[in-house]
Structure formats: C-alpha cells, structure tokens
Amino acid sequence: MSDKRRRRLPRDVREQEIIDAALQVFSKRGYHAAVVDEIAELAGISKPMVYLYLGSKEGLFVSCIRREADRMAATFRDAAQAAGDSPEQRLYAGLTAFFAFVSERRDSWRVLHRQAPEQGEAIAAELAAARRAVMEEVGGLVMHGITEAGSATHLDEQDADYVAHALVGAADALTDWMERHPGESPDRMTQRLMNMMWVGMRNVLGGEIWLPPAGTVGVGKKAPAKAGRARAAVPKTAP
Amino acid sequence: MSDKRRRRLPRDVREQEIIDAALQVFSKRGYHAAVVDEIAELAGISKPMVYLYLGSKEGLFVSCIRREADRMAATFRDAAQAAGDSPEQRLYAGLTAFFAFVSERRDSWRVLHRQAPEQGEAIAAELAAARRAVMEEVGGLVMHGITEAGSATHLDEQDADYVAHALVGAADALTDWMERHPGESPDRMTQRLMNMMWVGMRNVLGGEIWLPPAGTVGVGKKAPAKAGRARAAVPKTAP
Missing domain, CATH: 1.10.10.60 (Homeodomain-like)
Structure with a gap:
C-alpha cells in the first residue's frame, strides 16, 4: 500500500x-x-x-460502528421496501439481505457484534444507537403488518417492539451458527427462520393467540400427564 | 459487613x-x-x-460466570423436566423459568449478558462454554421434540441446533425489552414468545414447511405485486 x-x-x-x-x-x-x-x-x-x-482510537471505532450500522440498516430497509407490500415478503427479503450482509462483510459484523457495551461511553452510546436503529427498522416493518391486519388484532407498538427484539436477537445469534455452517446460503438461513417465526407471527396478526396447554400450572410444578401436541387450535379471541 | x-x-x-x-x-x-x-x-x-x-480478578470473574451459567442452565433444565413430556410444555416452562431467573437475579444476568468475549482468553473460553451449555440444553429439548415427531419430519441435530440459536438469541435480546417493561411477568414474556415461535415450530415438527411467497425472487429485486397473506397453506412435504 x-x-x-x-x-x-x-x-x-x-x-x-x-x-x-x-x-x-x-x-x-x-x-x-x-x-x-x-x-x-x-x-x-x-x-x-x-x-x-x-x-482518537475511540473516534475511529465510533466511526466504524456508525458507518457499518447505517449500511446494515439501509441494506435491510432497501431490500424490504423493494420486495413488495406484504409483511411476509418484506420480512423475508429484509432478513435475506441481513444474512447476506453478514456473510459478505465479516469484518463489519465482527466489530458490530463482538464488542461489549463496556468499552467506554462514546462507544456504548454508538452501539446502543445502532441497535435502536435496527430495532426501529424491524419494528416498523412489524407495525406495518399490524396496521394492515387492522381490527383482527389488538396489537400495538409495544407488541411490535417486542417482536422486533425477538427477531433481531434470533438473527443475531444465528450469525454464529451460519459461521459454523459455511454451506448455508443467506436465503436458506432465512427460510429456516421464517419457518420458525413467520407462521406464528401470521397467526398472531390474524388475531389468534397461543395459550399455555391445559395442565401447565407454572414453573417447577409437576404437570399432570401429556397435553400439548394433541391440543385443539388456539382460540380466535384476543386476550 | x-x-x-x-x-x-x-x-x-x-x-x-x-x-x-x-x-x-x-x-x-x-x-x-x-x-x-x-x-x-x-x-x-x-x-x-x-x-x-x-x-486474580480474572479468576474471580471466571468463577462468577461458571456458577451463574450453571445455575441458569439448571433452572431451565429443571423447569422443563418437571413440566411434563410434551415439547410444548417443556419449552413453555423452561422459558418462563429463564425469564424469572433474569428478573430475580439481575446481577448475574448483567455479568453473563453484558460482557464481551474480548476480555481475555480465560473469560472468553468460559463465556463460550456457558453459551454452549445453554445451547445444548435448549437443543436437547428441540431434539426431543424432533424425535417424538418421528417420521413426520426429516429434521436432525443440525436443525435442532439452529432452532436453539434462534430461541436463545431471541430470549437473550428480550431481556433488554423486559428491563424496560417492568410490568411484564416472566409468564407473560413467555406467552408472547410462544405465540411468535411455538406455532411455527409445531408446524415444522409436523413436517410442514414454509416457502417464500410466489413472486419473491430474491434480495433487492422488485417482486411483482402482492402475494403473501392470501397465500394457500404451506405444502406438507419436506424439502
């Protein structure tokens, strides 16, 4: 050089x-x-x-976090927006773009993902802001789904924020899994995650709710015999 | 003192x-x-x-991680085992116990959750071991569900490990959300997560698969009009 x-x-x-x-x-x-x-x-x-x-070195690190977090959020947002109107398509495209970003830009991902919030206030603040930006992006997508579902559901922005945390946390942890399974494409990673999460989310958006199986009385208490898998469909009413 | x-x-x-x-x-x-x-x-x-x-100080920290990670894994395992035979009941009880652990033992959780793998080799190794132990616990529970589902599914231990990563990552990120919503009980946290995840997992264990909606052609490419929510049920065959 x-x-x-x-x-x-x-x-x-x-x-x-x-x-x-x-x-x-x-x-x-x-x-x-x-x-x-x-x-x-x-x-x-x-x-x-x-x-x-x-x-300073800290300033350099803050600049790295800011630029890469912006790029990652933009990658997710652009893919989701280009994918059509349905929450299902947007989520699928956004997640695929996320996994592609992580596998193509490993350096960025390591810096964003493997650093503690403990490295000093400026860095902690920047990491928190980056995480908030991603949560807002995903939460916005979920809220779009909730709004589209209309009166079928009683969900609000707090629910959307919960779902965003679960999705981002899952995707985050799955990048470690992806690193150990280099044969998995971003598309395949996303299909697996959609299988786990989308079906449940779709039902919730449709106003359905999951309730604990009959006989499950709480943490640590012995439940009487089997009940779960043979159970009837979840009720159609919101809590 | x-x-x-x-x-x-x-x-x-x-x-x-x-x-x-x-x-x-x-x-x-x-x-x-x-x-x-x-x-x-x-x-x-x-x-x-x-x-x-x-x-040393490092030795003290390693001892903290080891003890608290052991306790957390045991809390999850004991609750799951006491909850009955169905994967649904076990997962529900295990996750509820996890959220209860985190809200009751905030000090432990901060130490396990908010530390970088960058603090030195002994600490990184201990954190990695702790994470592996939790993944194995959750993965074992998922594998139990896969085995019970029998020939309905073609899933294996790799799939169970994927699901464990998604679940642990989601639960992990949701502890931040829980901290900002002190009114949410561990039980309510779990019911929300089961609504998102269990329904999809149950379908997958039953041999169903989710496929990208027709017209979704990949990242960043424009998909032709809506397709998603009105789509027919997912096919009953494995990939």
Whole structure:
C-alpha cells in the first residue's frame, strides 16, 4: 500500500479508506489490542494524519460502528421496501439481505457484534444507537403488518417492539451458527427462520393467540400427564 | 459487613460469599472498572484472602460466570423436566423459568449478558462454554421434540441446533425489552414468545414447511405485486 502515501485524495474518500482499514484491524485484533499504527500503515497514511481525520482510537471505532450500522440498516430497509407490500415478503427479503450482509462483510459484523457495551461511553452510546436503529427498522416493518391486519388484532407498538427484539436477537445469534455452517446460503438461513417465526407471527396478526396447554400450572410444578401436541387450535379471541 | 471479618467459615461457604460480592461489583462497575478491594470489603474479608481463594480478578470473574451459567442452565433444565413430556410444555416452562431467573437475579444476568468475549482468553473460553451449555440444553429439548415427531419430519441435530440459536438469541435480546417493561411477568414474556415461535415450530415438527411467497425472487429485486397473506397453506412435504 506504500504507493497510496503519495496520492492526494479528497477528504471524504480518505476518511472512508481509513475506516476500511480500521474495520479490518479492529475485527482482527479486537478493540483493546488494536493499535493506530497498524491502521495508519494499512490505510497508507501517517499516524498523525489518522488522528487529524478521525480523532482518537475511540473516534475511529465510533466511526466504524456508525458507518457499518447505517449500511446494515439501509441494506435491510432497501431490500424490504423493494420486495413488495406484504409483511411476509418484506420480512423475508429484509432478513435475506441481513444474512447476506453478514456473510459478505465479516469484518463489519465482527466489530458490530463482538464488542461489549463496556468499552467506554462514546462507544456504548454508538452501539446502543445502532441497535435502536435496527430495532426501529424491524419494528416498523412489524407495525406495518399490524396496521394492515387492522381490527383482527389488538396489537400495538409495544407488541411490535417486542417482536422486533425477538427477531433481531434470533438473527443475531444465528450469525454464529451460519459461521459454523459455511454451506448455508443467506436465503436458506432465512427460510429456516421464517419457518420458525413467520407462521406464528401470521397467526398472531390474524388475531389468534397461543395459550399455555391445559395442565401447565407454572414453573417447577409437576404437570399432570401429556397435553400439548394433541391440543385443539388456539382460540380466535384476543386476550 | 465488618462483623463477618471475625467469623470462621468453611472454605466453600466463604468462596460462595466472595462470588456473591464479586457478582455485585462486576455487575455495578463492569469488568474493567471493578477493583478487588471493593469485592473484599463487600465480602468482609481481606484482599490477600480473596486472591488466596479465587486467584486474580480474572479468576474471580471466571468463577462468577461458571456458577451463574450453571445455575441458569439448571433452572431451565429443571423447569422443563418437571413440566411434563410434551415439547410444548417443556419449552413453555423452561422459558418462563429463564425469564424469572433474569428478573430475580439481575446481577448475574448483567455479568453473563453484558460482557464481551474480548476480555481475555480465560473469560472468553468460559463465556463460550456457558453459551454452549445453554445451547445444548435448549437443543436437547428441540431434539426431543424432533424425535417424538418421528417420521413426520426429516429434521436432525443440525436443525435442532439452529432452532436453539434462534430461541436463545431471541430470549437473550428480550431481556433488554423486559428491563424496560417492568410490568411484564416472566409468564407473560413467555406467552408472547410462544405465540411468535411455538406455532411455527409445531408446524415444522409436523413436517410442514414454509416457502417464500410466489413472486419473491430474491434480495433487492422488485417482486411483482402482492402475494403473501392470501397465500394457500404451506405444502406438507419436506424439502
């Protein structure tokens, strides 16, 4: 990369190159072990120039989180919006785009996913903001489904937010599984998740509810014999 | 706690008291900011004695993770086993016990949940082992359901592991939601999650599969008009 040293680049292009380099180094070393010298070397720029452009090591890390979280949220949103009007299609397309993002951009994902909220206030705030943005994106999609379902359901924004947490948490944990099963395509990952979650969500949007099987009396108490699988369909009334 | 200083206690009781104190301090301060002096003070014991019992600050943290992860896995397992034979009842009871654990033992949960795998090798290894133990517990429960479903399904241990990741990830993320909605009981948290997930899982165990709606052609490509919600039931054949 030493020929880069002599190039003159517009500030925003240079900044993006520094962020690219920082992502690689943070992803490989982790936040604590990463050193700005290596980032500067990889970006083909001097260390003082790195500081001039993006401030401290913490500033570099915040810039990485911000850019990659924005890209991830945009990837999800664009795919969902392009996929049509039904919540089912939007969710399917959005999740597939998410898994594709994670498998194509492993460096970004490691930085977003494997860092503690404990690294200092600026970083914690940025990670929290990133997570909130993703939750809002997914929650908005779920709320769209609830609105479309109309009076069939009594669900509100709190329910949408709950569902968003469950979906994002599941997708998040599944990226670890995907890493250990490199043969699984983003599309296949999503089909598996839709099988688990969409069918239940569709029923809930239709006003159905699941209730604990008869005989399930609470945590730790012995329930009398089998009941579950042979049970009748869930009632059509909301709680 | 100064009267504790003079008590003579068996080693294992003393160790548990030190771990109790360490949990509180790690939970309140985070790993990096926590100091052993405060843990010793809270446990009513001298700092050299803390080191003698449980080694370094890292050793203390590893002991906290190990004990609390064991307790959490046991809580899930015992509740599931006591709940009867059906996968539905076991999952419902196990998840309820999990949410109850998290709301009753906030200190433990903060230490298990809000720490990066980046804190050093011993801690990363312990957190990974804890996560694996939980995944195995949940995966075993899902595999039990698959085995019970018999020839209706072509699912195997890899599928069970996928489902375990989705469930654990969802439950994990939902603890944040629960913290912001203190009025929600563990039971209510679980009923919401069962509504989202169990219905789909039950169908999959019965050999049904969800397929992308007609007209959904992939990520980012425009799909032709609506298709999703009015779609016919999913086919009864496995992929």
